[in-house]
Amino acid sequence: MRGGVAGAIAAGWVADRALGDPARLHPVAGFGQAASALERRTWRPTRPAGLAHLAALVGALGIATTAVDRLLAGWPFRRTLFRAGVVWATLGGRSLERATLALSAELEADRLDGARALAPTLVGRDPSTLDAPELSRAAVESVAENTSDAVVAPLLWTALLGVPAAAAYRAVNTLDAMIGHRDERYRNFGWAAARLDDLANWPAARASAMLAVAWAPALGGSRQAAWRSAWRDGAAHPSPNAGRVEGAFAGALGVRLGGLNSYSSGPERRPMLGVGAAPAVSDIARAVRLARLVSASAAVGCVLLAWGLRR
Numbered sequence: 208m209r210g211g212v213a214g215a216i217a218a219g220w221v222a223d224r225a226l227g228d229p230a231r232l233h234p235v236a237g238f239g240q241a242a243s244a245l246e247r248r249t250w251r252p253t254r255p256a257g258l259a260h261l262a263a264l265v266g267a268l269g270i271a272t273t274a275v276d277r278l279l280a281g282w283p284f285r286r287t288l289f290r291a292g293v294v295w296a297t298l299g300g301r302s303l304e305r306a307t308l309a310l311s312a313e314l315e316a317d318r319l320d321g322a323r324a325l326a327p328t329l330v331g332r333d334p335s336t337l338d339a340p341e342l343s344r345a346a347v348e349s350v351a352e353n354t355s356d357a358v359v360a361p362l363l364w365t366a367l368l369g370v371p372a373a374a375a376y377r378a379v380n381t382l383d384a385m386i387g388h389r390d391e392r393y394r395n396f397g398w399a400a401a402r403l404d405d406l407a408n409w410p411a412a413r414a415s416a417m418l419a420v421a422w423a424p425a426l427g428g429s430r431q432a433a434w435r436s437a438w439r440d441g442a443a444h445p446s447p448n449a450g451r452v453e454g455a456f457a458g459a460l461g462v463r464l465g466g467l468n469s470y471s472s473g474p475e476r477r478p479m480l481g482v483g484a485a486p487a488v489s490d491i492a493r494a495v496r497l498a499r500l501v502s503a504s505a506a507v508g509c510v511l512l513a514w515g516l517r518r
Contacts (some may be wrong), residue, residue: 211286211287211290211367211512211518212256212366212369212370212513213366213369213511213513213514214287214518215287215290215291215293215294215455215515216293216294216362216365216506216509216510217506217510218287218292218294218295218366219291219292219294219295219297219298219509220265220294220352220362220502220506221294221298222294222295222299223295223298223299223301223302223311223314223358224300226295226301226325227301227302227305227490228301228302229233229296229419231238231423232487233296234296235296235297235377236379238261238268238377238378238381239381239385239444240301242260242264242381242382242385242454243265243385243387245260245263245264246260247384248462249263250392250393250396251396252392252394252396252419253308253395254395254399255276255396256395256396257386257395257396257397257398257399257400258399260382260386260396260476261379261382261399261400261403262446263464264378264381264382264430264487265294265375265378265379266391267375268373268375268378269375269378270372271373272293272374272375274373275290276290276369276370276371277304283348285339289483291509292369293370293373293374294345294361294362294365294373295368296373296374296377296472297361297365297373297376297377298357298358298362299323299353299357299358300354300502301355301500302355303329303349303350303353303357303478303497303498304350304461304498304499306322306325306328306492307329307346307349307350307414307494307495308409308491308492308495309325309344310322310325310326310328310329310342310346310428311447311488311491311492313325314339314342314343314420314488317341317489320336322334322339322342323335323337326342326345329345329346329349329353330345330348330349331470332345332468332469332470333469333470335460336469339483339488340486340487340514341466342490343465343485343487343491344464344485344486344490345492346486346494347451347456347457347460347462347464347486347494348464349497350456350491350494350495350498351419351449351452351453351455351456351457351498352448352449352452352453354415354452354498354501354502355408355411355415355448355452356380356408356411357380357387357502358498358502358505359414359415359418359501359502359505360376360380360407360410360411360412361373362505362506362509363410363411363414363505363512364376364407364411365509366404366509366510366512366513366516366518367512367516369518371508372430376407379404379407380401380404380407380408381401382397382400382404383399383400383401383403383404383448385397386388386400387400387401387404388401390427395435397409405446405448408448409447409448411448412447412448412449412451412452413451414508415451415455415456415501415505416437416438416441416451416454417455417457418500418504419433419437419455419457419459419497420434420437420455420459421450421504422459422497422500422501422504423458423459425497425500425515426459426460426461426493426497427461428458428459428460428461429458429461429492429499432459433454433455433457433458434454434458434459434482436457436458436480436482437450437451437452437454437455437458437480438451438454438455439454440454440457440465440478440479440480440481441453441454441455441480441516443478444477444478444480444499445467445475445477446493450478453480454480454481456494457481457495458480458482458485459497460481460486460490460493460494461481461483462481462483462484462485462486462496463479463480463481463482463483463484463485463486463491464479464480464481464508465477465479465480466479466485486494494500502507
């Protein structure tokens with residue numbers, strides 16, 4: 208039925224904007240628990256073991272989603288509800304916004320300890336020594352990267368290949384967050400998850416960057432500056448995807464991102480993205496506003512893409 212996937216994208220995005228993540232029984236949280244349980248049996252300090260772990264989990268979720276979708280083929284309304292529910296479960300834009308603005312509120316009230324306590328919901332770096340400017344930078348960088356990862360990517364994969372692709376994408380992205388690290392335990396076991404996540408996010412990161420460039424004037428920024436930051440500065444970033452989106456946000460907001468980050472695996476220096484001052488607390492809300500514009504534009508574009516592909 209033409210428009211079934213397009214309608215599901217629209218409904219799922221609206222549900223995420225209105226409700227955010229489910230407070231209880233979130234499917235992604237359940238998947239994470241299952242992945243942790245399986246890891247206790249599959250972990251080995253080798254790449255083949257990690258690849259098998261990844262294939263088992265992503266394959267099982269993709270097959271299950273496909274099976275349910277086909278089972279509901281004779282009930283169009285139920286099928287659309289199921290598809291919309293899958294899209295909703297794969298999105299995280301509203302919850303990202305809430306977490307970011309909560310951290311911003313703590314910084315505005317000069318409650319540095321409170322902001323540090325909230326930081327792990329947004330970033331993986333050690334927040335214990337971060338001051339207000341560094342927490343502001345972390346928040347802006349997280350908004351930029353996660354707008355691509357948690358909104359644009361699942362919408363795009365749904366439009367291109369349907370809800371099984373969105374579910375598989377969210378599985379890959381979740382596994383990357385769980386095991387795609389460079390520490391001793393996951394350097395080899397998480398290698399496949401990290402590389403597949405890079406590949407899965409490649410198109411969405413560039414789409415997100417281009418949308419941020421397009422919306423730069425709405426934030427008082429320059430499209431030219433945003434483009435340069437995304438494609439010149441972003442190329443130096445160790446991530447093939449995060450650098451593009453963070454660079455575009457930096458240029459659109461007229462701030463400078465990058466610097467020294469401290470992780471459990473050790474310190475990492477990220478390249479400077481953009482030209483301007485380091486982000487202030489007030490720039491966090493501006494980054495959220497830009498994320499909203501990028502998210503809404505991506506939703507409209509993916510609805511039209513799915514309709515055009517007769518999905």
